[in-house]
Amino acid sequence: MAGPQGTQPRTSTPLAIEAVGIVKSFPGVIANDHVDFDLRVGEIHALLGENGAGKSTLMNVLAGLYRPDEGEIRVGGEPVQLRSPRDAIAAGIGMVHQHFALVPSQTVAENVLLGLDRPRFRLDLKRTEAEIMSLATDIGLRVEPSARIWQLSIGEQQRVEIVKMLFHGARILILDEPTAVLAPQETAELFENLRALTDAARSIIFISHKLGEVLSIADRITVMRAGKVTAAGLEPEGVTRADLARRMVGRPVLESLERTKVEPGAVVLSVEDVTALNDRGLPALRGVSLQVHAGEIVGIAAVAGNGQSELAQVITGLRACTGRVVVDGRDIAAGPVRAAIESGVGHVPEDRAGVGSAPNLSLIDNLIMRRFRQQPITRGPFLDASAARSKAQTLQGAYEISAPTLDTPVRILSGGNLQRLILAREIDAAPRLLVAVQPTRGLDVGAIEGIHQLLLDLREQGAAILLISEELEELLALADRILVMYEGQVTTAVERPSAADIDAIGLHMMGGEGADSAIDRASTVG
Amino acid sequence: MIDLTLILAAGVASGTVLLFAAIGEIFAERAGVLNLGVEGMMLFGAVAGFSVAAATGNPWLGLVVAMLAGGLLSLLHAVMAIHLRAEQVISGLALTFLGTGLARVLGDGLSSVGAVATLPRLTVPLLAEVPLIGPVLFREQSVLTYVGFLLVPLAVYWIDRTRPGLHLRAVGERPAAADAQGIDVVRLRYLYVLVGGLLAGLAGATITLAISPGWFGDQTTNGRGWIAIGLVIFAQWSPLRAALGAYLFGAIFRFIIDIQGVPAVLGFPNPFQAGRSATFFLEMLPYAFVIVVVVIGSREALRRRVGAPAALGIPYVRGERGG
Numbered sequence: 132m133a134g135p136q137g138t139q140p141r142t143s144t145p146l147a148i149e150a151v152g153i154v155k156s157f158p159g160v161i162a163n164d165h166v167d168f169d170l171r172v173g174e175i176h177a178l179l180g181e182n183g184a185g186k187s188t189l190m191n192v193l194a195g196l197y198r199p200d201e202g203e204i205r206v207g208g209e210p211v212q213l214r215s216p217r218d219a220i221a222a223g224i225g226m227v228h229q230h231f232a233l234v235p236s237q238t239v240a241e242n243v244l245l246g247l248d249r250p251r252f253r254l255d256l257k258r259t260e261a262e263i264m265s266l267a268t269d270i271g272l273r274v275e276p277s278a279r280i281w282q283l284s285i286g287e288q289q290r291v292e293i294v295k296m297l298f299h300g301a302r303i304l305i306l307d308e309p310t311a312v313l314a315p316q317e318t319a320e321l322f323e324n325l326r327a328l329t330d331a332a333r334s335i336i337f338i339s340h341k342l343g344e345v346l347s348i349a350d351r352i353t354v355m356r357a358g359k360v361t362a363a364g365l366e367p368e369g370v371t372r373a374d375l376a377r378r379m380v381g382r383p384v385l386e387s388l389e390r391t392k393v394e395p396g397a398v399v400l401s402v403e404d405v406t407a408l409n410d411r412g413l414p415a416l417r418g419v420s421l422q423v424h425a426g427e428i429v430g431i432a433a434v435a436g437n438g439q440s441e442l443a444q445v446i447t448g449l450r451a452c453t454g455r456v457v458v459d460g461r462d463i464a465a466g467p468v469r470a471a472i473e474s475g476v477g478h479v480p481e482d483r484a485g486v487g488s489a490p491n492l493s494l495i496d497n498l499i500m501r502r503f504r505q506q507p508i509t510r511g512p513f514l515d516a517s518a519a520r521s522k523a524q525t526l527q528g529a530y531e532i533s534a535p536t537l538d539t540p541v542r543i544l545s546g547g548n549l550q551r552l553i554l555a556r557e558i559d560a561a562p563r564l565l566v567a568v569q570p571t572r573g574l575d576v577g578a579i580e581g582i583h584q585l586l587l588d589l590r591e592q593g594a595a596i597l598l599i600s601e602e603l604e605e606l607l608a609l610a611d612r613i614l615v616m617y618e619g620q621v622t623t624a625v626e627r628p629s630a631a632d633i634d635a636i637g638l639h640m641m642g643g644e645g646a647d648s649a650i651d652r653a654s655t656v657g
Numbered sequence: 658m659i660d661l662t663l664i665l666a667a668g669v670a671s672g673t674v675l676l677f678a679a680i681g682e683i684f685a686e687r688a689g690v691l692n693l694g695v696e697g698m699m700l701f702g703a704v705a706g707f708s709v710a711a712a713t714g715n716p717w718l719g720l721v722v723a724m725l726a727g728g729l730l731s732l733l734h735a736v737m738a739i740h741l742r743a744e745q746v747i748s749g750l751a752l753t754f755l756g757t758g759l760a761r762v763l764g765d766g767l768s769s770v771g772a773v774a775t776l777p778r779l780t781v782p783l784l785a786e787v788p789l790i791g792p793v794l795f796r797e798q799s800v801l802t803y804v805g806f807l808l809v810p811l812a813v814y815w816i817d818r819t820r821p822g823l824h825l826r827a828v829g830e831r832p833a834a835a836d837a838q839g840i841d842v843v844r845l846r847y848l849y850v851l852v853g854g855l856l857a858g859l860a861g862a863t864i865t866l867a868i869s870p871g872w873f874g875d876q877t878t879n880g881r882g883w884i885a886i887g888l889v890i891f892a893q894w895s896p897l898r899a900a901l902g903a904y905l906f907g908a909i910f911r912f913i914i915d916i917q918g919v920p921a922v923l924g925f926p927n928p929f930q931a932g933r934s935a936t937f938f939l940e941m942l943p944y945a946f947v948i949v950v951v952v953i954g955s956r957e958a959l960r961r962r963v964g965a966p967a968a969l970g971i972p973y974v975r976g977e978r979g980g
């Protein structure tokens with residue numbers, strides 16, 4: 132394990148904020164164990180670490196949401212007590228949370244006002260909207276102050292969060308995994324905005340699992356593991372991705388996995404001219420057709436909201452549609468979810484906590500959810516508790532799910548472990564077809580490696596896999612074929628994609644004109 | 658024949674009961690706490706107010722005590738739902754049983770008290786002369802009816818146009834977001850559950866000290882607490898729509914009572930005349946109507962994704978995963 136190796140802060144750049152010896156424990160875990168962290172004025176300091184390393188906890192301490200058990204926080208050299216988020220806001224600290232802290236039913240202006248002590252009583256939204264508009268244009272962020280949050284895309288919501296912090300007078304900005312949910316172009320835009328902010332003497336703490344990003348944007352990098360700092364204030368010039376990955380996970384990580392050659396077999400999934408509506412009753416899929424063969428991974432690349440979520444729901448029987456969804460020759464488009472399950476369709480849904488698992492139920496219950504109708508777990512009208520337990524035990528061992536006990540409610544699990552649990556359940560059911568949506572979103576490099584390996588193994592065993600991801604690198608690493616979706620249609624197909632196709636695919640994801648010529652092997656799908 | 662103006666005027670008066678209870682429940686639910694104990698809080702408030710007024714001869718004192726009684730019960734629910742994170746439906750039902758039981762015990766012997774001093778009735782000078790509206794809304798109404806008139810715009814203004822209202826809505830929709838902005842979720846939830854209790858107590862006192870003075874056991878509220886809860890859904894958590902619904906139901910209740918006194922309609926014998934068995938059917942109708950309204954209203958709310966506060970019924974714990 133690498134020991135802390137801090138570079139001394141240059142005396143010329145003053146510190147914006149400093150955390151000294153922070154200790155924060157939760158029942159059963161020490162999330163922060165004597166953590167030191169400092170941020171210089173005008174820098175972007177990246178914080179890296181595997182899932183559960185304690186990054187969000189440290190940031191929540193800085194944002195006044197958690198009281199540390201021990202340790203001191205200094206802002207501009209002065210010790211401060213942050214008893215509540217309001218104290219932090221008053222000290223000029225603002226945080227964009229990993230899960231956004233916006234009220235969906237309220238407008239941008241109302242959300243901005245939430246953290247403020249003014250107005251005293253009566254809301255003057257018109258005036259607030261004008262003020263937000265002028266602040267936003269000053270720093271070059273596009274927001275629509277009277278729009279309701281639920282109407283905005285994820286990228287727009289993030290801009291709202293940033294504008295909100297700045298409106299509150301924040302000079303120290305904490306961004307907890309801001310790029311986990313952004314499309315590549317949105318990320319590039321965010322980075323430009325962040326650079327503009329540091330030029331205006333704002334200081335930024337930036338958390339991400341994406342090593343490439345961190346190396347490109349950070350002025351310094353700090354790595355945490357298991358509640359401790361393992362490398363402090365590294366300069367990006369001196370380190371490589373492999374270095375960072377090793378410091379995060381504590382072992383070398385293979386970022387590109389071996390892909391054996393698998394001859395695609397018969398067609399397993401055939402989607403024929405499918406249309407469907409989204410939750411708001413608007414067309415989400417407009418005549419989608421595609422096929423996935425046995426032993427093949429087909430990737431869907433699309434910016435959030437272009438119909439890919441609905442496509443996954445249609446195939447797994449969770450959304451009504453017109454057209455045909457044929458799995459192994461059986462049309463399951465009209466049937467209940469059970470028809471999809473019985474046809475061997477496995478599902479790793481986008482919403483892990485809501486659709487993929489029952490957060491308050493135990494590991495056992497969650498692991499047998501797909502098998503509870505089968506022998507030996509079911510016996511007549513009864514469940515066999517000991518059979519269920521031994522099944523869960525086997526899966527926990529085989530898929531390395533770390534949890535206190537098998538009876539622990541799964542909401543306690545870290546993101547990576549919860550995802551392994553879902554994959555364990557779905558893969559163990561030996562699916563003919565696996566629909567995986569954003570399977571590695573928010574996971575650390577070690578966890579991603581493990582999940583990619585699981586998917587590749589499944590492909591080798593001859594399953595068909597439909598992989599929906601906004602992560603182009605992931606699609607390139609895994610997919611035999613990439614389909615780009617835009618506004619509810621498959622617009623482009625790329626066979627045997629390679630890194631050279633990234634820009635063109637990105638353009639297509641944004642619906643870009645003239646992107647076709649950029650893809651050599653591309654064929655437009657009718 | 659039946660005088661429509663009188664029915665409507667009486668409907669507004671008895672609608673005021675539903676109005677207070679429904680707006681109180683709207684406040685609690687907009688903060689994210691479902692309180693199904695309205696019926697119990699109302700009945701407890703009604704008996705407390707009535708007995709104090711009977712003992713002291715001061716209906717105003719009775720009114721205050723009624724509100725405090727409703728508020729006291731609501732705090733019990735608040736502790737269960739907010740602090741102990743109990744299942745709110747169960748806790749609310751328990752509160753109804755508790756309130757009803759307490760009211761039965763305290764009300765023992767009160768039905769023979771007969772008349773007590775009630776709250777004054779007022780006629781608003783000029784407004785009472787306006788045709789149609791005047792006689793219905795502003796003639797010989799109890800002071801509480803006028804309080805109801807004022808409460809509606811006040812509630813709308815509070816919720817939609819003020820900073821405390823903004824915080825209220827945030828706490829009921831996305832408590833984690835409110836918390837991250839330094840809003841004290843627990844304190845606000847307590848506060849608005851208490852407001853709901855005070856208003857339910859007021860609704861109870863409105864019956865016993867103003868609209869139909871006296872104590873009639875469980876029949877005093879006669880399920881109107883449940884109707885108020887139905888109204889909240891029907892109104893999609895808007896005080897204005899709740900007011901319209903409350904007055905509508907008030908008029909229906911009134912009409913059902915009045916029609917029982919009419920021997921014949923257009924020459925046919927009135928099947929609903931008091932004493933005939935069809936009366937029960939008639940009296941059931943408002944409750945059946947509430948069920949229909951609740952079913953349609955909640956389907957509508959689901960379909961259009963409007964209405965119900967997103968965090969309704971869900972206890973808040975800072976930083977809990979998987980929510």
Ligand SMILES: Nc1ncnc2c1ncn2[C@@H]1O[C@H](COP(=O)(O)OP(=O)(O)OP(=O)(O)O)[C@@H](O)[C@H]1O
Nearest residue numbers: 157160162181182183184185186187188546976977
């Ligand atoms: N509110 C809480 N209650 C109990 N345990 C918690 C709580 N919040 C965090 N933890 C635990 O503290 C540890 C650190 O969690 P934290 O969320 O800070 O990790 P992280 O580095 O942000 O991970 P990720 O990359 O997955 O976001 C984990 O073991 C987690 O389970």
Ligand SMILES: [Mg+2]
Nearest residue numbers: 186187188229
């Ligand atoms: Mg985190």
